[in-house]
Amino acid sequence: MKITTKVELENTEVEELLDVTVVYGDETIGENVVQTCVEGLKCNKTGAYLSVEDAMEKLFAILRANYIIPSEAHEFSYELFTCERFKSYESHADIPKNLVITYVIQK
Numbered sequence: 001m002k003i004t005t006k007v008e009l010e011n012t013e014v015e016e017l018l019d020v021t022v023v024y025g026d027e028t029i030g031e032n033v034v035q036t037c038v039e040g041l042k043c044n045k046t047g048a049y050l051s052v053e054d055a056m057e058k059l060f061a062i063l064r065a066n067y068i069i070p071s072e073a074h075e076f077s078y079e080l081f082t083c084e085r086f087k088s089y090e091s092h093a094d095i096p097k098n099l100v101i102t103y104v105i106q107k
Contacts, residue, residue: 001107007068011097017062018055019044024097036097038080052080060101073103 011022020041027035041050050058056078063069069076079100 003105003107005069005103005105007063007101007103009099009101011099014059014099018050018059020050020055022097023049038097056101059099060103063101069101069103070105073105076101076103078102 009017014020015022018041020043023039023042024036025039027037029035038052041052041055042048043050056076060069060076064071064073079102
């Protein structure tokens with residue numbers, strides 16, 4: 001039996017856990033469509049950019065150390081959402097940005 005679990009984190013939670021700032025880029029696709037993508041993760045202490053893969057490995061380790069993900073989980077996958085939303089140019093409201101980490105435990 002395999003048990004699959006998803007952990008969904010908001011961008012602010014990821015930033016707090018990793019002590020980084022998630023850098024987003026917006027691209028206007030059409031008159032009222034803006035696509036938002038993760039461009040990178042910037043370390044708050046050093047200002048250096050982390051690769052997404054390195055940051056996700058570090059986040060997985062932190063979640064395991066904090067007992068959010070069980071220690072028997074050794075492999076994971078992640079989804080960084082690319083948000084494509086309809087919005088007016090005058091709108092300055094934040095588009096929700098989340099990260100999902102999925103892990104499987106073999107029982």
